[in-house]
Amino acid sequence: MLRTTLVAAAVLAVTVPVARPADKAQLPDGNWLLVTVGPAGESAVCVLNTKTANGKSSVSVVATPPMVETTVSDVKATDTGLAFTLKEVRPFKTRTGEDKFTTERKFVAASGTDPKVILGSLGTDQFPIRAKLTATDKDTIGEFFVRGPAADVWQKVQQAAMRPATLQNQARQEKDAEKKKGLLAKVAEARKEADEKLPGLYRDVVEKHPDIPAALDAALALVRSAAKAKVTPAEAAALAELVGKQAARYGPRYARTTAVNLADDLVREKELAGAALGPIGPVARGLTDKDPLIFQFNVLSTYKAALEGAGKTGEAKAVDARLAKLDAALDEEYLATVPPFKPAAFAGRKDKAANRVAVMELFTGAQCPPCVAADVAFDALAKSYKPTDLIVLQYHMHIPGPDPLTNPDTVGRWDYYLEAFPEDVRGTPTTLFNGKPQAGGGGGMTMSEDKFGEYRKLVDPLLEKTTPVTLDGTATRRGDKIEIAVGVDGAPAGDDLRLRLLLVEDTIKYAGGNRLRFHHHVVRAMPGGAAGVAVKDKTMRHTATADVGAVRDGLVKYLDEYAKNERPFPYPARPLEMKNLKVIALVQNDKTSEILQAVQIEVEDKTAGGK
Numbered sequence: 001m002l003r004t005t006l007v008a009a010a011v012l013a014v015t016v017p018v019a020r021p022a023d024k025a026q027l028p029d030g031n032w033l034l035v036t037v038g039p040a041g042e043s044a045v046c047v048l049n050t051k052t053a054n055g056k057s058s059v060s061v062v063a064t065p066p067m068v069e070t071t072v073s074d075v076k077a078t079d080t081g082l083a084f085t086l087k088e089v090r091p092f093k094t095r096t097g098e099d100k101f102t103t104e105r106k107f108v109a110a111s112g113t114d115p116k117v118i119l120g121s122l123g124t125d126q127f128p129i130r131a132k133l134t135a136t137d138k139d140t141i142g143e144f145f146v147r148g149p150a151a152d153v154w155q156k157v158q159q160a161a162m163r164p165a166t167l168q169n170q171a172r173q174e175k176d177a178e179k180k181k182g183l184l185a186k187v188a189e190a191r192k193e194a195d196e197k198l199p200g201l202y203r204d205v206v207e208k209h210p211d212i213p214a215a216l217d218a219a220l221a222l223v224r225s226a227a228k229a230k231v232t233p234a235e236a237a238a239l240a241e242l243v244g245k246q247a248a249r250y251g252p253r254y255a256r257t258t259a260v261n262l263a264d265d266l267v268r269e270k271e272l273a274g275a276a277l278g279p280i281g282p283v284a285r286g287l288t289d290k291d292p293l294i295f296q297f298n299v300l301s302t303y304k305a306a307l308e309g310a311g312k313t314g315e316a317k318a319v320d321a322r323l324a325k326l327d328a329a330l331d332e333e334y335l336a337t338v339p340p341f342k343p344a345a346f347a348g349r350k351d352k353a354a355n356r357v358a359v360m361e362l363f364t365g366a367q368c369p370p371c372v373a374a375d376v377a378f379d380a381l382a383k384s385y386k387p388t389d390l391i392v393l394q395y396h397m398h399i400p401g402p403d404p405l406t407n408p409d410t411v412g413r414w415d416y417y418l419e420a421f422p423e424d425v426r427g428t429p430t431t432l433f434n435g436k437p438q439a440g441g442g443g444g445m446t447m448s449e450d451k452f453g454e455y456r457k458l459v460d461p462l463l464e465k466t467t468p469v470t471l472d473g474t475a476t477r478r479g480d481k482i483e484i485a486v487g488v489d490g491a492p493a494g495d496d497l498r499l500r501l502l503l504v505e506d507t508i509k510y511a512g513g514n515r516l517r518f519h520h521h522v523v524r525a526m527p528g529g530a531a532g533v534a535v536k537d538k539t540m541r542h543t544a545t546a547d548v549g550a551v552r553d554g555l556v557k558y559l560d561e562y563a564k565n566e567r568p569f570p571y572p573a574r575p576l577e578m579k580n581l582k583v584i585a586l587v588q589n590d591k592t593s594e595i596l597q598a599v600q601i602e603v604e605d606k607t608a609g610g611k
Helices: 002-010 151-173 177-208 213-224 233-248 252-267 270-285 293-309 313-317 320-337 369-384 408-420 445-462 548-565
Strands: 030-037 041-053 056-063 069-076 083-094 097-109 117-123 128-136 145-147 358-364 390-396 430-433 470-478 481-489 497-509 518-525 540-547 581-589 595-605
Touching: 030 117, 041 069, 041 128, 056 069, 097 128, 117 252, 128 252, 151 177, 151 213, 151 408, 177 213, 213 233, 213 252, 233 252, 233 270, 252 270, 252 293, 270 293, 293 313, 293 320, 358 369, 358 408, 358 445, 369 390, 369 445, 369 518, 390 408, 390 581, 390 595, 408 518, 430 445, 470 581, 481 497, 481 581, 481 595, 497 540, 518 548, 540 548
Parallel strands: 358 390, 390 518, 470 595
Antiparallel strands: 030 041, 030 128, 041 056, 041 145, 069 083, 083 097, 097 117, 117 128, 358 430, 470 481, 481 540, 497 518, 497 581, 581 595
């Protein structure tokens, strides 16, 4: 009874008419259970109802999981049956109350012969996942998750894969040196165990159950870990054939994306790069001007690498001109359309005596699709406020995948806030205002304007506050050395204040998995370390040196070790130009995490020829 009540309360039963040309197929009338298909089983999304009256069809949502508000829109009949968009709103609790996370996902049906089971894909065109519609006579969801034939094996896979990360997180939070040392030893042991155990589990699924959905996931996992799993070119070709056969069942949208992802993984291994021609070749040859520019660019980049791996250097070189043209067009398109709204400039402080500079910190990831709304809103804030009012700082993390803009100091900053706010700092995007986590969650590009408005409602009141703390400073660059001098005045008495310095790169071009091409105000290092230095007196002067060359060399070493010991990076690019640098100084109370004051210091370049 409780389940039925919760489901009913979560449904927004909006009926949407189907745009159905006369020559298109249509979904038969009745109820349909929509599920996503994963390696361990199927997860219920909602129950849909379709009706046809007076020659017109309509679709409505009649049941969802508890506490999920779901609406359907943009319903269209297609050659393969049906396409529609689901908007899902999920509430989640924060330290200060409750917030909502909104996603929009499009279902596109695949061709099939079974009128009661329709396969397809759900998500965006860039990130579709497998999905299925099944005719049902029920108007509620009976089971929210149905285990598949490989559920037990996949549980072992998850346990082995997650154990190193779990132990690593425990080690980060452990303060006792001996206990930390013991946990790090367990991390190394767990990684070794996973490297030895996982390939066997994946191969077992592929060999014994090649026709179940989990076989596709197992095959992809083997290719992603090809070096550790010792995948041969012959095995890679067989795995690629299995993936192609399985993915085709869910339609061209899913099949093409899967083929590109598979080829991306293959070309990262020199010995397997030639095998990538199998999946990527047909996609590259089938490109048209109607395909999104970013899809064309990604496909051709991988195609070129596959041609080089197969020894077809002449054909690979012929792709360069197309790639250069697409790259320039993508930059132009991005700069003209992002953000997809015009951010209004801050009108100024109402209280002319208010002197506190607000600080907005964003933890994000270039492989994080839900971070798009937060990242774009972050960029819009930087356009709306002067740095004498608001300072924005972007920290990159390896969440959910490897990110070359991450560095040890940003991880240290994450750990600092994770210890202070373990309930709020859980993933990306995470946002903090003057050291307090607020306005969590993200979404896609369409949610960026809402996120911007949410951020502004937090920033504007902060700018009406005063503080006795003042900061000033200089930063002078000669070659790779940046000499930094910072002055603090008016610091309140106490043992908890710390001065932290951050080396920030104004703009970095890097197109990661979430398709954002430019990243702004990215923290590249924290001179003196993430812990900063103690502010013990009301007035203090502090000097430090940031060696850009050393920072760059340290990043190369860090990224190399991460790729070797953790996970390989999805793309070869490593932006290390270190141009247009700025220094941010902030005074923070480590007992409360509150940032009392901050200043942005422009770097004066006195290098010969410097600007």
